Amino acid sequence: MRADTVRFLLLIDADPAERRVVAATAARAGWNTLGSPSGDQVQELLGGPNGHEIRAVLVGNWDINGGPALVRALRADRPGLPIIVLAEGGSVGQAVEAMRAGASDFLVRPVAPERLLDALAANADRRRASGELAPLSEKMAPSLALEELVGGAPDFRAALAVAAKAARSRLPLLIVGEAGSGKETISRAVHEASPRARSSFVALDCRAVPANIVDSELFGHVAGAFPGAFAERVGKLVEADGGTLLLDEIGDLPAATQAALDRVLATGEVRPVGCNGSNSVDVRLIATTSRPLPDSFDPGLAERLSGTVVVVPALRERSGDIPALARHLLARHTGQPGIRPLSIAEDALQVLMRYGWPGNVRQLSNVLFRAALQCEGSALTSDDFPHIALQSRFTNRVGDNAGEIGTVATSAALAGGQSITLWQADGHLRSLEEIEGDLIRLAIGHYRGKMTEVARRLGIGRSTLYRKLAELGIDTGA
Ligand SMILES: Nc1ncnc2c1ncn2[C@@H]1O[C@H](COP(=O)(O)OP(=O)(O)OP(=O)(O)O)[C@@H](O)[C@H]1O
Numbered sequence: 313m314r315a316d317t318v319r320f321l322l323l324i325d326a327d328p329a330e331r332r333v334v335a336a337t338a339a340r341a342g343w344n345t346l347g348s349p350s351g352d353q354v355q356e357l358l359g360g361p362n363g364h365e366i367r368a369v370l371v372g373n374w375d376i377n378g379g380p381a382l383v384r385a386l387r388a389d390r391p392g393l394p395i396i397v398l399a400e401g402g403s404v405g406q407a408v409e410a411m412r413a414g415a416s417d418f419l420v421r422p423v424a425p426e427r428l429l430d431a432l433a434a435n436a437d438r439r440r441a442s443g444e445l446a447p448l449s450e451k452m453a454p455s456l457a458l459e460e461l462v463g464g465a466p467d468f469r470a471a472l473a474v475a476a477k478a479a480r481s482r483l484p485l486l487i488v489g490e491a492g493s494g495k496e497t498i499s500r501a502v503h504e505a506s507p508r509a510r511s512s513f514v515a516l517d518c519r520a521v522p523a524n525i526v527d528s529e530l531f532g533h534v535a536g537a538f539p540g541a542f543a544e545r546v547g548k549l550v551e552a553d554g555g556t557l558l559l560d561e562i563g564d565l566p567a568a569t570q571a572a573l574d575r576v577l578a579t580g581e582v583r584p585v586g587c588n589g590s591n592s593v594d595v596r597l598i599a600t601t602s603r604p605l606p607d608s609f610d611p612g613l614a615e616r617l618s619g620t621v622v623v624v625p626a627l628r629e630r631s632g633d634i635p636a637l638a639r640h641l642l643a644r645h646t647g648q649p650g651i652r653p654l655s656i657a658e659d660a661l662q663v664l665m666r667y668g669w670p671g672n673v674r675q676l677s678n679v680l681f682r683a684a685l686q687c688e689g690s691a692l693t694s695d696d697f698p699h700i701a702l703q704s705r706f707t708n709r710v711g712d713n714a715g716e717i718g719t720v721a722t723s724a725a726l727a728g729g730q731s732i733t734l735w736q737a738d739g740h741l742r743s744l745e746e747i748e749g750d751l752i753r754l755a756i757g758h759y760r761g762k763m764t765e766v767a768r769r770l771g772i773g774r775s776t777l778y779r780k781l782a783e784l785g786i787d788t789g790a
Pocket residue numbers: 438439449450453454456460461462463489490491492493494495496497498560602640673674677
């Protein structure tokens with residue numbers, strides 16, 4: 313087992329039998345469980361010899377354990393630690409209360425083992441930006457068709473064009489992009505747009521599988537192949553026969569597995585662990601990576617993957633897409649427990665566009681979810697994003713220079729290639745008024761709030777510019 317897969321799960325649950333079941337399930341994915349019947353020993357365990365190896369906390373018995381206070385204390389102690397609450401069946405209120413207290417996620421009991429492992433993997437294995445809340449809509453994200461993906465930035469459209477072309481082929485495809493930028497979403501869309509759409513789409517996160525079982529996960533094994541292999545297991549490659557296999561973070565596969573996978577792609581034959589024979593498969597491989605493939609990566613497989621590469625731009629490189637994405641993601645969260653329909657105000661969009669988004673679209677989605685959960689008005693404003701506003705080093709220069717706008721907007725983002733979204737989530741063009749609004753905002757950022765220059769470059773008079781600003785609700789602060 314690789315060193316980075318030795319990790320501890322802190323489980324707080326009063327029922328010893330339940331603790332044993334959860335521990336046994338979690339062990340299947342390489343988790344060591346530290347069980348505690350109540351929240352009383354939590355600080356001790358966090359400070360104990362394995363405290364630093366604790367990668368996730370599961371909180372059961374919400375009421376007995378004083379749920380909200382326990383979650384708040386854990387959150388204060390370890391801001392980035394995933395905290396998953398095991399809510400009692402049917403109690404939506406408990407789940408909402410948990411999320412408000414700062415839980416990362418919740419599962420409703422009874423929890424199927426696969427669901428528990430998925431939640432642990434999703435919360436702890438993905439390198440989530442700053443331990444953001446994980447909305448349920450993230451886990452139930454709709455499968456978007458390529459043309460439904462939100463974003464009009466030229467680099468993003470170029471990536472989608474490569475993906476659309478690749479959908480017609482059966483050659484392996486490599487999708488490169490930072491965490492949360494949309495790689496898996498694009499993979500699913502490619503599968504849906506391909507002639508394989510009616511067959512299965514099978515995904516494996518290579519980060520989440522311990523090295524000692526990854527061959528059996530991919531290629532399957534026969535009964536008795538190794539100690540503990542009581543029954544035969546069908547591997548992901550066979551499961552995906554006729555369809556698409558997504559290998560997330562392919563760079564994390566052990567070297568021998570990379571070479572074996574390359575042989576499968578070359579021959580179309582899969583040999584399960586411990587088996588002398590092989591099965592023929594017809595699988596289209598999509599691989600993703602958020603970092604350059606390591607130098608040690610199997611050259612044959614690297615060559616095969618480099619045939620078609622989709623490069624997904626980071627969100628900060630397409631901050632012009634943020635307003636459309638924010639509206640789309642907000643609409644996705646609406647209707648979840650505790651979230652009413654909300655609009656998003658201009659000043660909030662400005663704050664979001666200025667931020668760097670290390671966790672990309674997923675982080676934007678999570679930040680909107682947290683803000684929506686806490687918002688008491690009918691629209692999200694910049695006040696609903698205090699951390700983002702602070703971190704985006706927002707400079708507020710009010711009226712110190714006649715004719716300058718009060719907020720110095722997105723020049724840094726613009727230097728990074730900001731562009732204007734022309735398309736709506738439904739594939740139709742945005743209205744002229746919306747595009748004009750974005751263009752004016754972009755110009756204000758680019759010319760650092762110098763309104764005379766903005767008007768000159770846009771080819772309109774200053775009074776027309778100010779009238780448009782008023783109509784758009786952009787606060788000049790002047
Ligand atoms: N262009 C987009 N339009 C709409 N939603 C998007 C877009 N890109 C990403 N998302 C949403 O953002 C979230 C993260 O996307 P996704 O899981 O595809 O990222 P990823 O790059 O595969 O992340 P990781 O590297 O962590 O696996 C998902 O909820 C997805 O639906």
